[in-house]
Amino acid sequence: LAKTTQPISMDSYEGQEVNITCSHNNIATNDYITWYQQFPSQGPRFIIQGYKTKVTNEVASLFIPADRKSSTLSLPRVSLSDTAVYYCLVGGRTGGFKTIFGAGTRLFVKA
Amino acid sequence: GAVVSQHPSWVICKSGTSVKIECRSLDFQATTMFWYRQFPKQSLMLMATSNEGSKATYEQGVEKDKFLINHASLTLSTLTVTSAHPEDSSFYICSARDPEWDRSLNQPQHFGDGTRLSIL
Numbered sequence: 001l002a003k004t005t006q007p008i009s010m011d012s013y014e015g016q017e018v019n020i021t022c023s024h025n026n027i028a029t030n031d032y033i034t035w036y037q038q039f040p041s042q043g044p045r046f047i048i049q050g051y052k053t054k055v056t057n058e059v060a061s062l063f064i065p066a067d068r069k070s071s072t073l074s075l076p077r078v079s080l081s082d083t084a085v086y087y088c089l090v091g092g093r094t095g096g097f098k099t100i101f102g103a104g105t106r107l108f109v110k111a
Numbered sequence: 112g113a114v115v116s117q118h119p120s121w122v123i124c125k126s127g128t129s130v131k132i133e134c135r136s137l138d139f140q141a142t143t144m145f146w147y148r149q150f151p152k153q154s155l156m157l158m159a160t161s162n163e164g165s166k167a168t169y170e171q172g173v174e175k176d177k178f179l180i181n182h183a184s185l186t187l188s189t190l191t192v193t194s195a196h197p198e199d200s201s202f203y204i205c206s207a208r209d210p211e212w213d214r215s216l217n218q219p220q221h222f223g224d225g226t227r228l229s230i231l
Contacts, residue, residue, distance in 0.1 A: 034219050043204045043222030044155070099220060101155040
């Protein structure tokens, strides 16, 4: 399973765009990149998933370069409620969908 | 859709007690569920993969006799912490894949809201 590396923490202000980058140099051909959000004392919540290029949904965008060795989660106009830990995971069918969590990025949004 | 429910959400018990945690997929069938443990300020650590109708697959370092996993149906997996001790106190989280949830994606996992276990 590919190991992921993210910044340990980030600070931002309300209304700003936040970009969190994840490195996954050993990503396999069939692996997908999935991002989750976790609040204290709750299970992780799915945000977005992608394989290559750009994916956008109602809450975030995911940018994946051609070599797929990294990915960037973009959160537009964050609010205080976006303060959470964000995890980047890499995996897929080949690995039995097993996912290994890295340390995650603790995002703190200030007023 | 794709809701995973855990029960109980919080349990306190005495040392030496065995505790069972349930993980249910409410609106889909899950042949595979995963169990994680999370200590304060740390990331989730995968403990085992629960397979319906067969034995669970445990990660290295996880005692299978300590953490008994049963996946008897397509909607229920249970984790039993046997003879629990204070060092077993943690936040236990399960997840499941829904093969029918947005076939355009690679079947991301859906997580329960966790069970906080406190052993006195």
